[in-house]
Amino acid sequence: MRNVRVQVLGATTLTRAVVPYLLERRGARIVGIDPGEEHEAHPWFAPVRGLARDNGIPIGRGEADLVLDLDPDARPTTPEGVGLRVLAPPGARSPDLNRALLAPNAGGAPGPWEMVLTDRIGAWGSRAVEVHPGDDAATLMDRAALRALETLDAAWGALVDALPGSTPPLPLARPLLGGRFRPQETFVNWEFPAEAVVARVRACAGPWGGARTHLGETAIWLLDAEVHAPCAPEGWAPGTLLEVDDSICVVAGRGVVRVHRLRAGLRPPQSAGAFATASGVGPGYLLA
Numbered sequence: 176m177r178n179v180r181v182q183v184l185g186a187t188t189l190t191r192a193v194v195p196y197l198l199e200r201r202g203a204r205i206v207g208i209d210p211g212e213e214h215e216a217h218p219w220f221a222p223v224r225g226l227a228r229d230n231g232i233p234i235g236r237g238e239a240d241l242v243l244d245l246d247p248d249a250r251p252t253t254p255e256g257v258g259l260r261v262l263a264p265p266g267a268r269s270p271d272l273n274r275a276l277l278a279p280n281a282g283g284a285p286g287p288w289e290m291v292l293t294d295r296i297g298a299w300g301s302r303a304v305e306v307h308p309g310d311d312a313a314t315l316m317d318r319a320a321l322r323a324l325e326t327l328d329a330a331w332g333a334l335v336d337a338l339p340g341s342t343p344p345l346p347l348a349r350p351l352l353g354g355r356f357r358p359q360e361t362f363v364n365w366e367f368p369a370e371a372v373v374a375r376v377r378a379c380a381g382p383w384g385g386a387r388t389h390l391g392e393t394a395i396w397l398l399d400a401e402v403h404a405p406c407a408p409e410g411w412a413p414g415t416l417l418e419v420d421d422s423i424c425v426v427a428g429r430g431v432v433r434v435h436r437l438r439a440g441l442r443p444p445q446s447a448g449a450f451a452t453a454s455g456v457g458p459g460y461l462l463a
Contacts, residue, residue, distance in 0.1 A: 178202045179335055182239035182256070185246030186210035186223040189259055192320035193245055193327060194226055200331070205230075206237030211246065240338055245323075257299065257334065259323045262289040272319055275306045276378035277371070290322040292330050300330035311380040363388040365414035365462060369402045369430030376400040376434075385438060388414075388462045390454075395462070396438045403433035414462040421448040425462055 181203055183190060190208065197203045208227050210220050227234055242256025261272045264287055275288050291301040302322040306315065361379045363372055363386045372386075376397045379386040385396030403424050411417060411426040418424040422435045434447040439454075451457065 178204065179241055179338065180204050180206045180237070180239045182206055182236055182242045183208045184211065184242065184244040184256075184258075186220040187246055188316040188320050189245040189323050190223050191226060192324055193243070193259070194223075194230075194232070196324055196327065197243075198230055202335075205232050206239050207233045207235050209236050210234070241334070257292055257294045259326065260291050260293050261304070261319070262291045262301065264288060272304065272315060273312050273378040275304075276310060276312065276315065277374045290319055290326050292326045292334075299334055300326045302326045311377045313380060361385075361387050363397065363462075365425065366428040369405070369427040369432045372427050372432050373400050373402055390439075390456065390460065390462055393440055393454075395440075395450075397434055397436075398438060398444055399436040400432050400434045402430055404431040405429075407431050412461070416451070416456065416458050416460045416462070419448060419451045419457055421446055423447040423451050423456075 179202055181197055183194060183197075183205060186208070190210075194205065194208070197205055208223060210223060224234065226232075244256055244258030246258075272288060288304045288306065289301045290304050292299040302325050304315075304319050304322050310318075361375075363375060365372065365388070367375075376386040376399070379396075380398060385398045388395050388397060407417070407426045407430060413426055413428050415426045416423055417426055417431060422433050425432045425434060436444055437447050437450060438444045439450055442450075
């Protein structure tokens with residue numbers, strides 16, 4: 176196996192999984208990690224920076240034989256390298272894997288979702304990413320990172336042997352899309368059914384910091400929620416607080432959502448009931 180200088184692009188969950196793999200891979204040497212401007216200020220860059228510091232890896236770019244792009248849905252594959260990408264099923268608006276957690280009427284799409292190692296010509300390998308009923312964004316991305324490692328490991332020998340690249344990979348079965356969640360897509364629409372509201376909370380957990388709503392002028396990020404009831408009492412508008420105890424119950428377009436944890440403004444995460452009690456919020460208040 177030849178020695179390979181690898182340039183890593185992106186600072187994501189995949190970066191935190193793939194960099195240790197490359198450090199253990201015989202013949203591979205990481206010459207730099209370039210997080211990109213959009214990631215340097217994001218909380219998920221901090222663990223990547225620590226990983227680089229602890230292993231003597233420069234932040235930036237170096238002279239490389241292989242460019243490995245680990246930002247799975249933010250941009251097309253870099254022309255000089257390969258990338259780990261999410262391949263979305265038909266019906267999905269983009270390959271942002273968090274969409275697998277959304278209800279269909281909120282922009283979600285059923286599987287199969289795939290993690291693909293691809294360049295501009297086609298795919299070097301892929302693994303299916305399973306979506307389980309109890310998943311949130313964090314558990315789903317951890318599983319996606321594991322599938323990324325499996326895909327990269329299976330294709331590594333062929334990929335390195337082909338450098339600088341004369342052996343064409345297999346063509347993709349369906350096109351790769353571009354784009355990720357837009358900020359406005361993290362907002363809760365209380366007119367959606369309770370199942371769709373809970374799905375959005377799950378999809379926006381983890382790196383997105385929760386699904387966003389407002390109580391008056393206060394921005395609130397919902398972190399943990401479940402369907403409380405399939406039907407709501409008559410005469411209550413969507414978004415209205417119905418009950419407050421150690422959590423809060425909110426009327427949806429169909430059904431009732433129980434919110435367990437949230438983050439309000441710049442405060443740390445707390446139980447929804449504690450927030451309501453401290454804020455003097457009770458039944459009849461409106462989230463929008």
